[in-house]
Amino acid sequence: MFELxxxxxxxxxxxxxxxxxxxxxxGAAIGFSVYPNPAIWVRGVGLLPVPPQGASDFRGGWIVxxxxxxxxxxxxxxxxxxxxxxxxxxxGIMMAAAGARELSREDHPQLFxxxxxxxxxxxxxxxxxxxxxEDAGMNAFAAGRDPQHAAVAVTxxxxxxxxxxxxxxxxxxxxxxxxxxxxxxxxxxxxxxxTIVMLCELFLRMTIHGSSSTRRYRGKSSQQGAVxxxxxxxxxxxxxxxxxxxxxxxxxxxxxREYLADLGGAVLTRNPEALASALEVISGNAALEQVSGVxxxxxxxxxxxxxxxxxxxxxxxxxxxxxxxxxxxxLAGGRVPADLGGRLSSREREAVNWWTRRMMERLYxxxxxxxxxxREQSDAARSMIGQVVQGAAAGAGVxxxxxxxxxxxxxxxxxxxxxxxxxxxxxxxxxxxFRFIACPCGARLKIPPDxxxxxxxxxxxxxxxxINEAQPLxxxxxxxx
Amino acid sequence: xxxxxxxxxxVLLTLFWVIxxxxxxxxxxxxxxxxxxxxxVQLKRRHDLIPNLVETxxxxxxxxxxxxxxxxxARNLAQGAAGAGVxxxxxxxGQLSRALxxxxxxxxxxxxxxxxxxxxxxxxxxxxTENRISFARQAYNDAVMTLNNAIQMFPANLFAGMLxxxxxxxxxxxxxxxxxxxQVSFAR
Numbered sequence: 001m002f003e004l005x006x007x008x009x010x011x012x013x014x015x016x017x018x019x020x021x022x023x024x025x026x027g028a029a030i031g032f033s034v035y036p037n038p039a040i041w042v043r044g045v046g047l048l049p050v051p052p053q054g055a056s057d058f059r060g061g062w063i064v065x066x067x068x069x070x071x072x073x074x075x076x077x078x079x080x081x082x083x084x085x086x087x088x089x090x091x092g093i094m095m096a097a098a099g100a101r102e103l104s105r106e107d108h109p110q111l112f113x114x115x116x117x118x119x120x121x122x123x124x125x126x127x128x129x130x131x132x133x134e135d136a137g138m139n140a141f142a143a144g145r146d147p148q149h150a151a152v153a154v155t156x157x158x159x160x161x162x163x164x165x166x167x168x169x170x171x172x173x174x175x176x177x178x179x180x181x182x183x184x185x186x187x188x189x190x191x192x193x194x195t196i197v198m199l200c201e202l203f204l205r206m207t208i209h210g211s212s213s214t215r216r217y218r219g220k221s222s223q224q225g226a227v228x229x230x231x232x233x234x235x236x237x238x239x240x241x242x243x244x245x246x247x248x249x250x251x252x253x254x255x256x257r258e259y260l261a262d263l264g265g266a267v268l269t270r271n272p273e274a275l276a277s278a279l280e281v282i283s284g285n286a287a288l289e290q291v292s293g294v295x296x297x298x299x300x301x302x303x304x305x306x307x308x309x310x311x312x313x314x315x316x317x318x319x320x321x322x323x324x325x326x327x328x329x330x331l332a333g334g335r336v337p338a339d340l341g342g343r344l345s346s347r348e349r350e351a352v353n354w355w356t357r358r359m360m361e362r363l364y365x366x367x368x369x370x371x372x373x374x375r376e377q378s379d380a381a382r383s384m385i386g387q388v389v390q391g392a393a394a395g396a397g398v399x400x401x402x403x404x405x406x407x408x409x410x411x412x413x414x415x416x417x418x419x420x421x422x423x424x425x426x427x428x429x430x431x432x433x434f435r436f437i438a439c440p441c442g443a444r445l446k447i448p449p450d451x452x453x454x455x456x457x458x459x460x461x462x463x464x465x466x467i468n469e470a471q472p473l474x475x476x477x478x479x480x481x
Numbered sequence: 482x483x484x485x486x487x488x489x490x491x492v493l494l495t496l497f498w499v500i501x502x503x504x505x506x507x508x509x510x511x512x513x514x515x516x517x518x519x520x521x522v523q524l525k526r527r528h529d530l531i532p533n534l535v536e537t538x539x540x541x542x543x544x545x546x547x548x549x550x551x552x553x554x555a556r557n558l559a560q561g562a563a564g565a566g567v568x569x570x571x572x573x574x575g576q577l578s579r580a581l582x583x584x585x586x587x588x589x590x591x592x593x594x595x596x597x598x599x600x601x602x603x604x605x606x607x608x609x610t611e612n613r614i615s616f617a618r619q620a621y622n623d624a625v626m627t628l629n630n631a632i633q634m635f636p637a638n639l640f641a642g643m644l645x646x647x648x649x650x651x652x653x654x655x656x657x658x659x660x661x662x663x664q665v666s667f668a669r
Binding site: 110113116117118120121122123168270 | 619
């Protein structure tokens, strides 16, 4: 994982440099359009726009391109000021911008437990602060400039609808954002992009108000006029393109880091399925009431309601959720899909593959002696089960508790163990407020607490059950069976 | 003269490299120690929670004296092993984990108990502690692996021993079911 983080850091530095260059360019362009003379001649305190005719002594010296230089300098000053503001104000301002309030352990012990678990998995020295956003939409984000000053926020909608494992997956994603220092990096990048946009808007306003200074200095001599014209055109192009470019750099970075945080989260929990299924549930319900452009890229799923689907490849803050889910599910198969792997560098792909193999060994220790064909078959079975569940519940998220479909050669003790783990799993579901229906076919339906429909179809035999049959306590059919 | 200069430069570069290596190894070793102390904290936390749990459960589970005793015994054993080496400790704690799992499975048969607020809160705490232990163990093992890799790789292995670094043992759990990540999946 260190490899992955380091590779990403190298790339980040490169992108930051690009952004800084853009910032300097915009500053220079604006400076130039305000003061377009390529050089001034300084003598004593007198500043002359052009050298006097026949002035041949250079005692006063020349300043070349004073306008662009001053503009670039000013841009850097503004940028540094804004960055300092961020470091002073810390994560509180981000949380305030998202409308979050801090929680204490008594408010929601389970949430704190899950955060603590993920902190331990990430080997962070300190517990991050925990915030709640009162919103029915499902989302979460992390803030803070380094792991010592970190904070995570979740919405109440998320807490209500995810089970413990899914919540863990989501928080693992956030924790790996903190671990990779994405938050501080993205914020700094956002400040740079914001400064660029701000400067461009300033420039626009100045031109609209018809600053006379631009006209006054134009075209003293024909040769100089040509230079001025060319540079002015460059300035205008830069001014038009820069905000777009800044945004694109920013978003490319943001999308990439989402993938990496997903992978990092899966490495922390060793359970990619939890995050994948959480993303499935979240994806349709991520919209929040209070969204600002600054915080939007930091959420786990884009909280802005997006109408621009065709454009989304380049303008979205997040990669498509389907791709993220596909990547996570592929981890269980030990291979990254070719089309998604292409978005990672070869080093990253190698690191991911290495981790997936390791994870596989932990998750399915019995599959070590199986042939790869067997493994593929059971993968197919697993994804088929996933589809059946999805299709049957249509977003409501009913889980099937039938016998395991994988064909594992189980001895008596294995069956016993299976039964016991399933009971513990049911126990955890119960803690999350699930209800249970025993189907005559032997399957046990687990109904999530927020299930709204009146009936549910058993995904195994197709029988339809009324929800009010559901018991608040599990039916004891595990023993009678 | 030139020869002396070349040798001098090589020696200087080696020295710098060894200093860098030393600092890296210190960082990695501290990560291992931090991870180990985290496991320690969580194991203690579990030991502290268990008397509470047994007290709460006893009134309801009158027919399960054996299960309760197994938990208490495993807990005392684990507490006794607190000063022992990594391997012995992992063994004792693994036994305690299994005893607890057994207790929760049995508790399923007592509806009154499961409705008890106190029990539910305790159960969440213990489930979380179990998770924390396994995650802390995972973080510890990852840190150990990184350190061991750094020590064993050439040419660092020529110097690591001299600098006083040695490989750390993994926190392994022997039973295969313990090896599996705790997972409650939707699709099964």
